[in-house]
Structures are given as C-alpha cells and as structure tokens.
Amino acid sequence: MPEINPQRLMNDLRHLRTIGQYGTGVIRPAFSTKDMEARQWLLDRMSAAGLKTFMDGVGNVFGRSPNPGRGILIGSHTDTQPQGGWLDGSLGVLYGLEIIRALAEDRRTVHFAVDMASWSDEEGTYMSMLGSRSFCDMLTRDDMERAQNHLTAQPLSAALEQAGLTGMPTTTMDPERYVAYLEAHVEQGPHLEAQGNHLGVVTAIVGIRTFRLTFKGQQNHAGTTPMEYRKDAGIALIELVHDINREFTTLAGPRTVWTIGYVHLEPGSPSVVPGRAEMLLQFRDTDDKILDALESKTIRIVEEAHKKGPVDIDLAAVPPQCETAGMDETVQVCLAAAAETHAPGRWIRMPSGAGHDAQILAQRLPAGMLFVPSIGGISHDIAEDTAEEDIVRGCRALATATETLLRHPNPV
Amino acid sequence: MPEINPQRLMNDLRHLRTIGQYGTGVIRPAFSTKDMEARQWLLDRMSAAGLKTFMDGVGNVFGRSPNPGRGILIGSHTDTQPQGGWLDGSLGVLYGLEIIRALAEDRRTVHFAVDMASWSDEEGTYMSMLGSRSFCDMLTRDDMERAQNHLTAQPLSAALEQAGLTGMPTTTMDPERYVAYLEAHVEQGPHLEAQGNHLGVVTAIVGIRTFRLTFKGQQNHAGTTPMEYRKDAGIALIELVHDINREFTTLAGPRTVWTIGYVHLEPGSPSVVPGRAEMLLQFRDTDDKILDALESKTIRIVEEAHKKGPVDIDLAAVPPQCETAGMDETVQVCLAAAAETHAPGRWIRMPSGAGHDAQILAQRLPAGMLFVPSIGGISHDIAEDTAEEDIVRGCRALATATETLLRHPNPV
Structure with a gap:
C-alpha cells in the first residue's frame, strides 16, 4: 500500500489557505486575482512532483503523469464561494497531488499513471462546473457567451480576458487514457459526524x-x-x-x-x-x-x-441545470473496500446533496466520490473545517482505492 | 402682484436636470460629484440674482437677500434619490430663486427680504433632512458621527471630506429674521391629479x-x-x-x-x-x-x-425619526388664498405623505407647503413629471403667498 505523507499534505493544504485567506476561510472566487495566484502555486507544486503541467483556456489546471498506459484521473477545484471554507475543493485537489507523490515514491507503484486536475469555477461564479464541463466537451459557444457573474453580471469572456486566458487552448478528455475518475470532498453536511462515521462512499449526486x-x-x-x-x-x-x-x-x-x-x-x-x-x-x-x-x-x-x-x-x-448522476458501481466497490480498511465499520454509503465536478465526469468515465466529515456540518462558510485525522484518513483511503483500481482494473 | 418669468423658471429647471441626468430623471444623491456640481451651479445662479451666497459645512446652499427687515425663507433640496425625478426638490428651490428675481424686478416689492436655501441630503442618503436639521440646530455630534450611507455604509464624515466640506462652518437660523418658511413641492402622489385639482395646501406632514x-x-x-x-x-x-x-x-x-x-x-x-x-x-x-x-x-x-x-x-x-408636523394656520390661510386666486375651485387642503424639510423648519418657524400635481402620481422614479402649466401656476401661487405674508405679516 502506498504511504502518503500526512505532514506534506497538511502543509500544502495550509499553504493554499493563505492565498486569499479570510479569517479561517478563503475568498478565491473563480478568475479573481487570488484564484489565479492559487492556480499558479498549484502548477509549481505539481511540476515539482514530476507532472507535466498546464493551465487551459478556461482556467483548468492539469497535471499529466509521464507514465504511459491507462490511468486514474483525480480532481476537484481550488476556486471558492464568495466566502468559502478552506477545504472545499482544495482537499480533493491536494489529495490527488499527495497520492501521485506517494505512488511515485513506492517502487511497486512508481509506474502507475495518475493524472490530476483542478477544474475551474466549480462554485459557479460564472457557470457551475465550467472547467469540468469544458473538459468533457459539453459546452457550446452559446453557453460560453451567455455565462456571466451572477452577482456583478460581468461576462465570462471579460473575466477570462482579465485572467489572461483569452486565446489559450482548451483541453478535452481522451477517454482511452482513464480507468476511472475519483474525487474526494468534505461532506459539507451533518450526516457523517452525527452518526460517528469517518468516511462516506457516494452513491449518487443530486x-x-x-x-x-x-x-x-x-x-x-x-x-x-x-x-x-x-x-x-x-x-x-x-x-x-x-x-x-x-x-x-x-x-x-x-x-x-x-x-x-x-x-x-x-x-x-x-x-x-x-x-x-x-x-x-x-x-x-x-x-x-x-x-x-x-x-x-x-x-x-x-x-x-x-x-x-x-x-x-x-x-x-438558469442554465446549465445539473442532472442527477449515479456513481459507478465498480468504483463504489473499490472505495467501499478502502473505507473498510481505513475506518472499519465507521463508514457509510450516501448520496451527495452538493453538486460536484464528478457528476460531469460521470457522464464520460466511471466515476466515484469519497466524503470526509465536516465539523458541525458547516460548509460554504469560513467556519467550515474537518478534523486533521479525518483529512489524513480520507487521503489514505483514496490512495488505497486508486491503487486497487490500477492494479485490478476490473475488480468485481 | 409680482410677475414671475415662466421661461426663465423652466430654463433653470431644465438646466438643473442636465446635471446627473439619467433618462428623464436624475442621479444626484447627497454629496456625490453631481450633487456638488448642482450646488455650485445654483450658487452661481443665486449670485447672479443679487443674493449673498455660501455653502455651509453640511452642504446647505444659502442665499441671503441684501434687504434688511423680517423676511421669508423659501427652501427645498437639490439632492435626489438613487434614481430620482427631475422636479423632486429642484422645483421648490428654483421657485424660490424665481420669486426672488420677480420681487426684485417689481418696484413695489424690490425692498422685500426673501432668503432661499437648498438643504442638503433631504433624501436621507446619509441622514434624512440633514441640512435643515443642522440649520435648526437639532443635531448632536453623536448624530453626525453615527450617520452613514444606508447602502454603502460610508460614514457621513467621509462623504463631507470627499465633498471638500470638512472644517467649513455650519449655519444656524436667526428666528428673528423670518416671518415664515415656505416650501413648494411636487405632490408625489395621485390625489391632486385624480380629482382634477391643480394645487394642494398642506395641512400636516406625516x-x-x-x-x-x-x-x-x-x-x-x-x-x-x-x-x-x-x-x-x-x-x-x-x-x-x-x-x-x-x-x-x-x-x-x-x-x-x-x-x-x-x-x-x-x-x-x-x-x-x-x-x-x-x-x-x-x-x-x-x-x-x-x-x-x-x-x-x-x-x-x-x-x-x-x-x-x-x-x-x-x-x-434608524435615527432620526421624523415627528408628525402640523403646518402653521396663518400660513395655510395665505397659501389657500393664493391657491384660490390662481386655481379657482381647483385646489384642496391635504396632508403630505412624504417627509419634507418643512417638517423640521416647522419646529422653529411658522411653516407652510404648497403642492403641484404629479402626473400619474409617480415619484421617486425617473418617470416623475408635472405638466408645465402646473409648474408655472405653482410658482405664481407661491409668489402671491410670499407677497401677502410680507405685506401683511399677520393677515388673519
């Protein structure tokens, strides 16, 4: 089993929080100066981990493993709500980075291909899950032209220009590259904590x-x-x-x-x-x-x-509407096995009340999600938080599931 | 009877509308650049009419007649709602200016003392009727320090500084100077028009x-x-x-x-x-x-x-609250006589549903108000308007009442 480095993970999470920090939370709405600063920092950290990195024309930050073969894509987002929590999105992105580093440090897994992404504007400042929709080739030119800041009415095109992204190419998925898409996230609700559970395997997204x-x-x-x-x-x-x-x-x-x-x-x-x-x-x-x-x-x-x-x-x-999305059964089995390994008897299957990029990716790839508890169920507020041991446990479980899926692409 | 000049009055009203014009209305909230520009223009017009003019430390624009003796004070305001009508306040201020010019042009009235004022922030961007409250010496230092923009929370002191008023002296009333305070205003409601009346003599202010x-x-x-x-x-x-x-x-x-x-x-x-x-x-x-x-x-x-x-x-x-204010009986009688002269059988006595500087002045001086009809009853909207003949009639009636009050200080 690959060994993640808890200290390295926590250091990265804490550093990312300093970019746009507001109290215990962060203000990094999509395409703001602080959002772009965080993306630049992430690109540097990903390069240091040996990934081939780039930012595409809608702001997606992408890191591709140099290893050939079918792999896993791990992603989430680093943009935030107007006043967001520090782990909302960032957790899943930095899990990806830490798992990639951990796999590369273990000679038994060094050859695995794991790519990662920080999708742009998951929170819908201009259009919810803009980056993953673009990556999955679901956006028309019309969608792009109509999108605007729901508070200031600034057009998306103006925000992209301000962020220096005008004219940059967009990336779309090569489905042959991936066995599955994985995303970890804070639960953002009260259920895990209220029942004393440490992990949630997502069955479907609202x-x-x-x-x-x-x-x-x-x-x-x-x-x-x-x-x-x-x-x-x-x-x-x-x-x-x-x-x-x-x-x-x-x-x-x-x-x-x-x-x-x-x-x-x-x-x-x-x-x-x-x-x-x-x-x-x-x-x-x-x-x-x-x-x-x-x-x-x-x-x-x-x-x-x-x-x-x-x-x-x-x-x-208000387009685009988000369709209900079921998570892949096989991926759920792998995540459930990993959850049982790292939190025996202390995990559940559950639906996600929040929208996530995984519901977009699920339309193109087998997709799965793993939740860690939110203290007091608080989310989309600077008071959002998760116990450090739950953060670390979640990363370990996702690393285990990643390894299982790559070792046994058809485990069921 | 002094003869007002309808063309000169309308020209002034139309010129004032161009400062901060927005569609058929105006945007001149208190202490904005456009508000201060309008005050400066007014000072120039008042000087040209032979008045001694100044702006005080809370933005009140004041014009004092060089004539000695007890006189009349005519006032209203030139600041507006966020999107205000062109006559709301401006009408009463420019009636004052036109009446002063008309009296000065008539050898029978050239010696009359009529002063005029454009009170600051009647509309309450920072504090409703700030200027008239200050003039009537009703504000504590605490009131001034607490006052802030109800939309942006900018403190009044910052707005005054931005407008270049910090450190300027404030004026307070010498009650010995005045027989009465008069204010004309658009009705801002539907009653006059609905009943086919042309003038309203105000009995009390809400x-x-x-x-x-x-x-x-x-x-x-x-x-x-x-x-x-x-x-x-x-x-x-x-x-x-x-x-x-x-x-x-x-x-x-x-x-x-x-x-x-x-x-x-x-x-x-x-x-x-x-x-x-x-x-x-x-x-x-x-x-x-x-x-x-x-x-x-x-x-x-x-x-x-x-x-x-x-x-x-x-x-x-939200301080300060506005107390109900009755209008002076004697002044009502003079206004009623003038209304009957200029709109025989086509005027009414009525309460004012709107707050006005007159309710502040009424606590220090005999005060009266005259209303002209609002087309469709529309007010606090750029669509607010009054028929030109009603505008002119209102000015004639106020001029008549002014002359009566000055000729017969105790007419009843």
Whole structure:
C-alpha cells in the first residue's frame, strides 16, 4: 500500500489557505486575482512532483503523469464561494497531488499513471462546473457567451480576458487514457459526524435546478403612494416565496432541499416602493420525479401570481441545470473496500446533496466520490473545517482505492 | 402682484436636470460629484440674482437677500434619490430663486427680504433632512458621527471630506429674521391629479418611523444542509415580512403606508443558505396613535419570531425619526388664498405623505407647503413629471403667498 505523507499534505493544504485567506476561510472566487495566484502555486507544486503541467483556456489546471498506459484521473477545484471554507475543493485537489507523490515514491507503484486536475469555477461564479464541463466537451459557444457573474453580471469572456486566458487552448478528455475518475470532498453536511462515521462512499449526486425570478412593478414614493395604488415588486417577491415555502414542504422528499440565496430589490432605498425585484430559487434532489414536481409547482405559483397582479413576474431557468448522476458501481466497490480498511465499520454509503465536478465526469468515465466529515456540518462558510485525522484518513483511503483500481482494473 | 418669468423658471429647471441626468430623471444623491456640481451651479445662479451666497459645512446652499427687515425663507433640496425625478426638490428651490428675481424686478416689492436655501441630503442618503436639521440646530455630534450611507455604509464624515466640506462652518437660523418658511413641492402622489385639482395646501406632514431588522442565522451549503438543520436568515426575513403585511393591514388608517424598500441577504449566492439578512421597514401616518400601534406590533412580531427561532432577530430604530408636523394656520390661510386666486375651485387642503424639510423648519418657524400635481402620481422614479402649466401656476401661487405674508405679516 502506498504511504502518503500526512505532514506534506497538511502543509500544502495550509499553504493554499493563505492565498486569499479570510479569517479561517478563503475568498478565491473563480478568475479573481487570488484564484489565479492559487492556480499558479498549484502548477509549481505539481511540476515539482514530476507532472507535466498546464493551465487551459478556461482556467483548468492539469497535471499529466509521464507514465504511459491507462490511468486514474483525480480532481476537484481550488476556486471558492464568495466566502468559502478552506477545504472545499482544495482537499480533493491536494489529495490527488499527495497520492501521485506517494505512488511515485513506492517502487511497486512508481509506474502507475495518475493524472490530476483542478477544474475551474466549480462554485459557479460564472457557470457551475465550467472547467469540468469544458473538459468533457459539453459546452457550446452559446453557453460560453451567455455565462456571466451572477452577482456583478460581468461576462465570462471579460473575466477570462482579465485572467489572461483569452486565446489559450482548451483541453478535452481522451477517454482511452482513464480507468476511472475519483474525487474526494468534505461532506459539507451533518450526516457523517452525527452518526460517528469517518468516511462516506457516494452513491449518487443530486440534480440541481436553478431559476431566476424577475418582478416588474412600479417604482414610486414610499410616503405618497397609497397602499392600494402600489405595484410593489418587493412585496410580490416576498409573498411568492412564502407560497413556495408552503407548497414545497408538501412535495419534498426526505432529502429535498430548496434555497433562496439571492434577493435584490431596486432601487433599494427605504423611502422608495421597489419597482423591480429579482431572486434565485434553487432546489435539489437525487429523485428526478421530485425535481419535476417542484418545477411544475414553481411554474404554477408564478403563473397564478402573475395573473393576479399587480406585478409582472418572469421565471427563467438558469442554465446549465445539473442532472442527477449515479456513481459507478465498480468504483463504489473499490472505495467501499478502502473505507473498510481505513475506518472499519465507521463508514457509510450516501448520496451527495452538493453538486460536484464528478457528476460531469460521470457522464464520460466511471466515476466515484469519497466524503470526509465536516465539523458541525458547516460548509460554504469560513467556519467550515474537518478534523486533521479525518483529512489524513480520507487521503489514505483514496490512495488505497486508486491503487486497487490500477492494479485490478476490473475488480468485481 | 409680482410677475414671475415662466421661461426663465423652466430654463433653470431644465438646466438643473442636465446635471446627473439619467433618462428623464436624475442621479444626484447627497454629496456625490453631481450633487456638488448642482450646488455650485445654483450658487452661481443665486449670485447672479443679487443674493449673498455660501455653502455651509453640511452642504446647505444659502442665499441671503441684501434687504434688511423680517423676511421669508423659501427652501427645498437639490439632492435626489438613487434614481430620482427631475422636479423632486429642484422645483421648490428654483421657485424660490424665481420669486426672488420677480420681487426684485417689481418696484413695489424690490425692498422685500426673501432668503432661499437648498438643504442638503433631504433624501436621507446619509441622514434624512440633514441640512435643515443642522440649520435648526437639532443635531448632536453623536448624530453626525453615527450617520452613514444606508447602502454603502460610508460614514457621513467621509462623504463631507470627499465633498471638500470638512472644517467649513455650519449655519444656524436667526428666528428673528423670518416671518415664515415656505416650501413648494411636487405632490408625489395621485390625489391632486385624480380629482382634477391643480394645487394642494398642506395641512400636516406625516411622521416617519424607520427600523433596521437584522437576522443572524448560520451560513451553510445549500445542497448538503437538510431543511430541518437550517438557520436560514433569508427565510426568517421573508416570513416576518409576510406577518407584518398581514398584521399592519388590520391596524392601518386610510392613509397609513408601510414599505420594505431594502433587503439584503448574505452572502447572496444561489448555493449558500443565507447566514445574515437585513431589511429596512418604514411606516408613515399623520396620526401618532397609529404610528405607535404599528411600532408596538412590530416589536411584538420580532420578539415572537426571535423567541421561536432558529434565527436571531434584532430590531433597531434608524435615527432620526421624523415627528408628525402640523403646518402653521396663518400660513395655510395665505397659501389657500393664493391657491384660490390662481386655481379657482381647483385646489384642496391635504396632508403630505412624504417627509419634507418643512417638517423640521416647522419646529422653529411658522411653516407652510404648497403642492403641484404629479402626473400619474409617480415619484421617486425617473418617470416623475408635472405638466408645465402646473409648474408655472405653482410658482405664481407661491409668489402671491410670499407677497401677502410680507405685506401683511399677520393677515388673519
């Protein structure tokens, strides 16, 4: 079994946190100065590990093993949420680097081909899982042109130009090269910790549907416009969300989640009746039937509120939507065996409520994911953290699974 | 009767609109570059009209007649909402300028003392009616230090410094100088137009109470945090506003209004459960008992929601609150007589749903206000407008009332 170096892994994780550090977390949204600085640092570390490295035209950082033959691709992301946790994405990327180093240091595994990637914009500052979608050749020119920063409306093309990526080639996958794609990640939820488990073998990744709702009323003076004359876009939004909350509760499955993470009223002054309002509604489940039911209900609620007036309401899907993705059975078996080796009786199979690049890669390669616990279930917050022993255990388990898959490409 | 010059008035109004013009409206929030440019232009126009002019340390633009004796002060404001109408404030300021010119051109009135002011930040970018409060000596050092931009949180002191006002003296009123304060304004509501009236004599100005509600939950991942684990600050805000709307409806009088003009969720990402949310709630009435009832209800709703959890909610009054202000009876009689002269049978007495500098001045001087119709009742929007004949009629009526008050300081 290859021996990973826990200290080296932890040093890399801690160094990466210093780039864009904010409290105990990080601010490295896709294509920001700090995101690009982290990618440059990663390229250097990967070169030092003997990989052939490059950054492609959408910001994917790629390290290719000099070894020939079919190999494993390990990846995740180093971009973050507006205020993200230090391990979200970085953990999986640096697991890849550490496993590559560990395999190279062991004469029994030195010939194995393991490539690694840090996919760009997994968090969807411009487009969720942009890098892995591009690598899997799933993006049209139209998708690229429409993509824009969901907070500032800056077009993706302008962000790429600012990051110095305009005109650089993009990479797409050679499926012949790989036995499987592996990704490790912090769970980002409370389940592992709550049940005293140390590892999670992912069975499927939720589908995600996101909608933009736009409300058009009449901006007016908050003192002189009688209540019955108002076309208040903000109140229309608030009452619609109230209805959605009530209706979704009756349609939801045990793991369904829905979120209104963004609300904006215009012009945003205490003395002005909002004339325009906007919100993003997102819901997730591994069951497509539930997703369909929530979508139909949303359409119906919007239609009824729009018809009732006095505010016009527009509903638009925010592309690209994320389809529900099952993880490969064989890869799951290998990850389960590794989990049992490193956390006997203390691991579970579980779905992923979060979207991950693995759900994109799963459409092209046998893919699998391994979770480590999140302390308090906290994620997408600077307070996100994982116990050091769980970080190290996760890397060991992923190294074992990697070795198994390469030694026995068809283990079942 | 002094003869105002309609063309000169309209030219001034149209020129002022070009400073910060945005579509048919203007963007001149307090202490912005465009606001200061407009003040500078106004100083020049006032000097040309023979006034002694200066700008004081809080941005008030003041023009003093060289004539001795007790006079009239005419004022309003030239700062705007984030996207404001072209006449909101500007109308009253340029009425003052035109009336001063008209009186000076008539040998029967050339000796009258009429001063004018453009008060700073009436719209409350930093503090509503900052300039008139300062002029009436109602501000403590603490008020000044606490004041900040309600959108950007920039302190008032920084805005004053940027505008080059740091260290300049502030002016306060000499009450012996004035018989009365007069302010004309667009109605900003639908009542005059809907009833076919051309002028409104204001009886009282609404009290305004504004509250900031802050919601503290737990920021978390929108995919992995089960609904029952969430402390969603955004949902807590939305459900609380829903409750306020329902309860306020039962407590409201015929002219009560309440507004949620500002809502902010943090961090504002579609994939993150909001950990913090903030909103501004404002309500207005001329009846203090209704204001008290709405305030008590708000406190109760917040307390109950806070106790129920899981989100902490904090309620804070946004100082300074605006007290209900009655207009002076004698001044009302003069304005009513002038209204009957210029719009026989086509004027009404009415309360003001909007706050105005006159409500501050009313605490120190006999004060009165005159309204002209707003087309479609639209205000605090770039679409705000008033028919040219109504603009001119309003100026004539205010000139008549000014002359009456100066000729017969005690007309009743």
